[in-house]
Amino acid sequence: MKLLIANGYLVDPTQGINTGRDLLIEDGRVLGVLERGQERPGGVEVLDATGLIVAPGFIDLHTHLREPGAEYKETIASGAAAAVAGGWASVCAMPNTDPVNDSPAVTRFVIEQAQRAQLANVFPIGSITKGCGGKELSEMGEMKNAGIVAVSDDGHPVPTAGMMRRAMEYARGFELTVVDHCQDVSLTAGGVMHEGRWSLILGLRGMPAAAEDVHVIRDCVLAKLTGASVHIAHVSTSGGLDAVRRAKEMGLPVTCEVAPHHWTLTDEALAEYDTNTKMSPPLRSQNHVNALLEGLRDGTVDAIATDHAPHHADEKNLEFDQAPFGITGLETAVGLAFDLVNQGIIDLEQLVRLCSTNPARIFSLKDRGTLAENAHADVTILDPACEWTFDAATSKSKSRNTPFHGRTMTGAAVATIVGGRVVYLNPNYTRITDAKHRQASAK
Amino acid sequence: MQFNRKHLLGIRELEPGEITHLLDTAETFRDISRREIKKVPALRGRTVINLFFESSTRTRTSFEIAAKRLSADAVNISVSTSSVSKGETLLDTARNLEAMAPDCIVVRHSMAGAPQHLARMGNAPIVNAGDGSHEHPTQALLDALTIREHKSRIEGLKVAIIGDVLHSRVARSNIHLLTKLGATVSVAGPGTLVPLEFGELVEQGLRVEKTIEDAIEGADVVMILRIQRERQDAAFFPSMREYAVHFGLKPKHLERAAEDAIVMHPGPINRGIEMASEIADGGRSLILDQVTNGVAVRMAVLYLLAGGGHAELDEKGH
Numbered sequence: 239m240k241l242l243i244a245n246g247y248l249v250d251p252t253q254g255i256n257t258g259r260d261l262l263i264e265d266g267r268v269l270g271v272l273e274r275g276q277e278r279p280g281g282v283e284v285l286d287a288t289g290l291i292v293a294p295g296f297i298d299l300h301t302h303l304r305e306p307g308a309e310y311k312e313t314i315a316s317g318a319a320a321a322v323a324g325g326w327a328s329v330c331a332m333p334n335t336d337p338v339n340d341s342p343a344v345t346r347f348v349i350e351q352a353q354r355a356q357l358a359n360v361f362p363i364g365s366i367t368k369g370c371g372g373k374e375l376s377e378m379g380e381m382k383n384a385g386i387v388a389v390s391d392d393g394h395p396v397p398t399a400g401m402m403r404r405a406m407e408y409a410r411g412f413e414l415t416v417v418d419h420c421q422d423v424s425l426t427a428g429g430v431m432h433e434g435r436w437s438l439i440l441g442l443r444g445m446p447a448a449a450e451d452v453h454v455i456r457d458c459v460l461a462k463l464t465g466a467s468v469h470i471a472h473v474s475t476s477g478g479l480d481a482v483r484r485a486k487e488m489g490l491p492v493t494c495e496v497a498p499h500h501w502t503l504t505d506e507a508l509a510e511y512d513t514n515t516k517m518s519p520p521l522r523s524q525n526h527v528n529a530l531l532e533g534l535r536d537g538t539v540d541a542i543a544t545d546h547a548p549h550h551a552d553e554k555n556l557e558f559d560q561a562p563f564g565i566t567g568l569e570t571a572v573g574l575a576f577d578l579v580n581q582g583i584i585d586l587e588q589l590v591r592l593c594s595t596n597p598a599r600i601f602s603l604k605d606r607g608t609l610a611e612n613a614h615a616d617v618t619i620l621d622p623a624c625e626w627t628f629d630a631a632t633s634k635s636k637s638r639n640t641p642f643h644g645r646t647m648t649g650a651a652v653a654t655i656v657g658g659r660v661v662y663l664n665p666n667y668t669r670i671t672d673a674k675h676r677q678a679s680a681k
Numbered sequence: 682m683q684f685n686r687k688h689l690l691g692i693r694e695l696e697p698g699e700i701t702h703l704l705d706t707a708e709t710f711r712d713i714s715r716r717e718i719k720k721v722p723a724l725r726g727r728t729v730i731n732l733f734f735e736s737s738t739r740t741r742t743s744f745e746i747a748a749k750r751l752s753a754d755a756v757n758i759s760v761s762t763s764s765v766s767k768g769e770t771l772l773d774t775a776r777n778l779e780a781m782a783p784d785c786i787v788v789r790h791s792m793a794g795a796p797q798h799l800a801r802m803g804n805a806p807i808v809n810a811g812d813g814s815h816e817h818p819t820q821a822l823l824d825a826l827t828i829r830e831h832k833s834r835i836e837g838l839k840v841a842i843i844g845d846v847l848h849s850r851v852a853r854s855n856i857h858l859l860t861k862l863g864a865t866v867s868v869a870g871p872g873t874l875v876p877l878e879f880g881e882l883v884e885q886g887l888r889v890e891k892t893i894e895d896a897i898e899g900a901d902v903v904m905i906l907r908i909q910r911e912r913q914d915a916a917f918f919p920s921m922r923e924y925a926v927h928f929g930l931k932p933k934h935l936e937r938a939a940e941d942a943i944v945m946h947p948g949p950i951n952r953g954i955e956m957a958s959e960i961a962d963g964g965r966s967l968i969l970d971q972v973t974n975g976v977a978v979r980m981a982v983l984y985l986l987a988g989g990g991h992a993e994l995d996e997k998g999h
Contacts, residue, residue: 435881439693441793441815441850510801511794555802557771557792559813 240264241658242278243617244673246287249587250294251595252608256587261292263615266657270611285653285660286673287619293590294609295327295359295616295656297597298568299417299495300392300471300543303329303360305351306344307336312548312636314348317568318357319634320546322662324569325593325651327616328359329546330601332392333370340365340376342384349385357661358654359616361387361603366405366416370394373401375408382412387601390417392471393518397423399456406466415467415493415601420453420478421445421519430559432520436505442558445520451477458485461492469600470494472545474519476529483538493600495543498574499565499641501530507641513554513561514641517547534592535583540600542592544571548637566635570628570642572620576649579622586622594618615658619670624650684985688800688807691816692857700825700858706981707826707974713750714976724753727784727987731757732775733810734790739948739972740810740819744787747979753784753987775799785987788812791911793850806986814848814909820947821854823978825862827971828902831943836863841896841938843930844906844955845874845917851947852906853882860886869896870906870928873917893928900938905930905946905956921954930956935965943967 241263248259248271260272262279272278298321304312312320314331321329331348333339339348345362352360364381368374370391378389389409396402396418409416426445431437433444454470458481461468473479473494485492499517504524507515515521533539547564554561575593578584584592598607605613630643653670654662663671684702692700713719729748733741741757748755760774769777771790778786785806788796793813800807811817825835832838840859846852846868856866860883868875869890880889890896897903908924918924935942944956944965952958960966 434878438876438879438882439853441813441853511797552770555770555772557790557798558794559792 240269240279240282241285242282243285243287243292243619244278246290246292246619248292248609249590250609251587251591252294253610261609261617263658266615268609268611268613268615271609284673285670287670289621290652291586291620291622293618293620294594294607294613295654296325296572296593296618296651297328297330297603297607298326298544298546298571299330299469299541299597299600300497300545301329301331301568302334302547302564303331304335304548306347310636311550314351314360315355315357316634316636317546317548318352318355318360320566320568321358322654322656323634325572325618325620325654326358326568327618327654327656328361328603328606329568330361330363330387332390333363333365334393338365338369339363339381339386340368340370342377342380345381345384345386358656361385361601363388363390363417365389366391366396367401372397375405378409378412378414382414386414387603388415388417388469390419390471392417392419395419395421395423395453399460402457403460403464406460406464406468410464410466413602415469417469417471418453418457419471420450420457422449422452425449425452430516431508432505432522434505434523436508436523440508440511442508447475447477447522447526450475450519451481454478454481458482458490458492461485461490462488465491467491468493472497472500472519472543473533473539474500474522474526474530476526479529479533479538483533486538493540493596494538495541496530496534496539497543497545498567498571501527501534502574502577503641511558512641513556513558514565514639516558516561516563517545517565518563531583534578539592540596542571542575543597544568548635549639551638554639564639566633566637566640568635569633570640570645572651573626573628573647573649574642576622576647580648615655617655618651619653619655620649621652621667622649624648624652626650687986688796689818689982689986690796690800690807690809692818692821692854692861693816695861697861700822700861703822703978703981703985704826704829706985707822707977710980710984711974711977713980714973719750720752721750722752723984724748724751724987727753728782729753729755729785729787729983729987730778730783731755731787731810732778733757733759734795735811737789737811739975740789743972743975744810744979747976748983750976751980751984753983771795771798772802775803779803779805785983808982808986811850813850814853815850816854817850818854819975819978819982820851821858822982823971823975824855824904824945824947825858826974826978827945827967828943830970830974831967832901835859838864838901839899839939840864840866840902840904841900842866842868842904842906843893843896844870844928845908846870846879846906847874847876848909849906855904856882856887867896867900869893871918871924893930893934894937897934898937900942903930903935903938903942903944905944907947907949908951908955925954929954930960932957932960935960945971947971
């Protein structure tokens, strides 16, 4: 069966398309892009995307799905449901589960659970070291055969330069990008928030920006030494971003991502000790936020990633020091990314690059992040004019730990198509599929 | 100005007028403790729970005596923080206590923000009796009452705060209070315990000095902080001996202070470490006055939060 996404405004940087086009899909693949006025084939289902943006499916490089091991926080199915509701056709699942994804058995389990859910594509990330323990290399080759797309010890910064060098050299041979959570833990022991004026006011132990800076700089130096592809996860400091900028100027294979909460909120958001503002890296001060916005503007930032980190309400409803780090993000990221467009920091095309084109390139996801002929038919449909208010109670995630409950945003993903199937449709946009059973005869 | 807040969580959020009102109210209560019959019926039939998750002798006793002198029923609960991780959550503990209808819960906790957490999630008025390194509002109020008693003003005074500023909730509350009321504050101590950024704590009136001599220069009030070993997870200075030599207050330091300078310490003192015994026991030391004023301040706070009401106070002839 053919599917035509008609009357939309197609944005695909890989083909240089940024104009009104129809998209023809068949058997889970892109058949082609049709010009306006071009004769449409008969016998197709039609989705009506009038007034909407049609983009290659968004890919989140940084998602915690919690399964196996912490299914009370999130399952692969619930996380995938949240993903597609937020416009993410694909998510890359971090390995810090229980057990850790450090073996092909766990990798296969994640893939099988995702196939059962039939929602988002789930690409597992294997751990760099066994158990994310920072001491022995994981079986990267075996995991690659089982389906991992990158390696990372996210949440557990690889502690020594020696270990990281070994990991980069080994990963390079399997063409696996090494993703690092950059934090020198000797500088952040006991820390629960950004170190600065607000940590002094609140009497909470701080994590200095320098703890991230020194690790990003270390990894850039090691990227030069080893030639490995290095991706810096959730950059949150001006120093970290500067290091990436310099590495790129030197031609090193270094990329980076930024999470929406890091450019949207500052450490002042912690003033009431709300544990839904506690995450790692922490919310930073305004000067760091400004640096991130500049990095988004000048292209130093390659990707927007959610760092979706669900936790149960009981775990967050504790003293600030006791609560775990992390917030959910899959359903708010695209809305917050539209803030950047609405403020003129990036344009729509750059938004698509940050959420789709570049993520696919960074993890070498073949035939993704593009709507070129024969690409996977993953599509995110956006309405830049949609004004909406996020209600955590209606979240598809099993967890509710978000500082964005009640926030109004302008711009949203309203439908998500994965492998040619509509896996999410915003209830207010049923007009998209109303046309579905009509034969496309009109031009 | 009146004090119409439901909770007393910190000094930072208070208006200068509210602070002055608290101090004025405390002054009216000070006399009660000097009488033969040290009791008024202002909070008769009210219940105050002292919920202490961190050991304390002075503060807990002070709150208990304050409640009793107002005729409130005071209940003391000490919970060792080490058992909290195995047992019920802070919120569940507080909710169970709230189910017994207290009129006020006084909370001390080793973690910053714990009283804010209870105030947000619960129903009872909360008094912060010290939360981690965050605030200790009644300590700052009793310090201010003591200063006012001896200097008859706060505005325009120069106050030096010496020692472990980083971990000190006493320093934070005092800095907020003193600068709000127009004093200037200088802080000094080892670099590891007095971060340069500390000057940004408040918008104006606070200076971070390089040496304790610089901080004490011309000071009307010298406050010495306790070394908070329980909040230091690692060595912030090489040895107690070195600390005593370089950062302990000695008589020679006071020569730089104003002629009529007073010396304060929130207690308990590490004698001979942060302060020489001859100063602690000397004529300039107001350490015991602070303790006395603590009862008056806590009476005022409980009275205003646990529902005393002004009409009743006037009726009883204060």
